[in-house]
Amino acid sequence: MDLHFLGTGAGMPSKTRNTSALIVNLTAEGRGYWLFDCGEATQHQILHTSLKPRKIEKIFITHLHGDHLFGLPGLISSRSFLGGNEPLDIYGPAGLSTWLWSTLQLTNTHLNYELCIHEIAEEGIVIEDEDFLVRVKKLEHVIPCFGYRIEQKPLAGKLLIEKALAAGVPKGPLLKNLKEGQDVTLADGQVVLSEDVTGEPQQGFTIAILGDTKYCDASVELAEEADIVVHEATFDNETGNLAKDYGHSTIGDAAKVAKNANASALIANHISARFLPSDIAKLKKQGQETFENIYIAEDFACFEWRDGKLNEVKNTE
Structure with missing residues (x-):
């Protein structure tokens, strides 16, 4: 499993960070790509990678702020032109279906595949099959916002x-x-x-991907014992009052979630444009005062999960 960060900024694009988008690449697990949020110009970001839009099989939207979904109509339209003929499932808050279908109809956008929009009405399990289980909980933002927990079910033991x-x-x-x-x-x-003639079943991975939120119990519950937590860190510890006012988190809040959840690794994203590349080391150090195993994601960063270990392996640009 690989994580490809296509946009790691907050609110609006900057010269170094685009708006929110993250692909979980499950091709090694026999699936396609799962896209979490789709900020403006997500499909442009994909052009700078080796990723194939036609392989996106599920999209999960955390909330209906523009920096998390304004790239959606263009992406799903281009998917038709790029050979994506398989059905596409999109999950997200109430109102997503009305907004997206209205946009597609008013622009006379034709799709060559079946589009299935699933509006999430309540917390709980939204997907369960033989391999994966996806749970959602409501976070604490200024509009309804969800966090997602992806659990890979135990794998068959190795053949002896x-x-x-x-x-x-x-x-x-x-x-x-x-x-x-x-x-x-x-x-x-x-x-x-x-x-x-087989060994013991192997534990699957667990990822918590959290949308915009203040520190809250729901974040900790979704991240409990997770191998990887992806959490916003819009502000540094000195601007904590702004974080609370706007329904966001500091790097310290994100670290506190990972620590209290007993998670293995934290990847912080949704970084405010006020922080320049020269500020990132300080931001990371602030988080490490609470939780040591922190990464600060950049656009086009790729993280690889292999044999129970997380590694930042390359830049996909």
């Missing part, structure tokens, strides 16, 4: 191939079946149980 071969299983599709948790019957009638 030498043990399987010793049990008489021939090389080929039966090994694949055993790896996927299915018992198999050999040509001589012997049944080989998957649990006998």
Whole structure:
């Protein structure tokens, strides 16, 4: 799983940060891309990467402020031109459907795929299938805003191939079946149980992606024991009063959420344009006074999750 930050600014674009957009790349898990928020010019940001808009299969909008969704009509329109024919699911607060459909109809935008808009009516589970579970909770912003918790369900244990071969299983599709948790019957009638030739199930990852919010209990609950928490840090600790006035968080608030949730890593984003690149080290240091394992995301930053570890691996620009 990879995280690609396409926009990490707050309120409006700046020379160094675009408005909010984050892609969770699940192709290694047999899925496509899940996009969280879609600020203005998100599709322009994608042009500077190797990411393919047609692979976006789900979009999650945290709230209806423009810096989190003004890029949506253009992106979903371009997806048609770029070979995206598979259905697209969009999740978000009440009012999203009216705004988006009105925009598409008034501009006579034609889509080559099925667009399914799911307005979230209450907290709880919005997606559950055999591999993933997505929960939402209401955060504390100046308009209704959601945070999302993405849980990958436990993975099948590794196939102990030498043990399987010793049990008489021939090389080929039966090994694949055993790896996927299915018992198999050999040509001589012997049944080989998957649990006998596979290791213990492996824990999946958990990510909390939080929209704009003040420090609140809901953020901590969504982030509980998470491997990765993506949290806004619009202000530094010296401008905490402004954060409260505008329904936002300081870097200290974000760090407090990660600490109180016993999370493993924090990636701070939604950084105010008042902070120049030269200020980022100070911002990070303020957060580390509360929670050590902090990253400050920049536009086009990419983070890789492999074998239970998070690494900032490259710039996707």
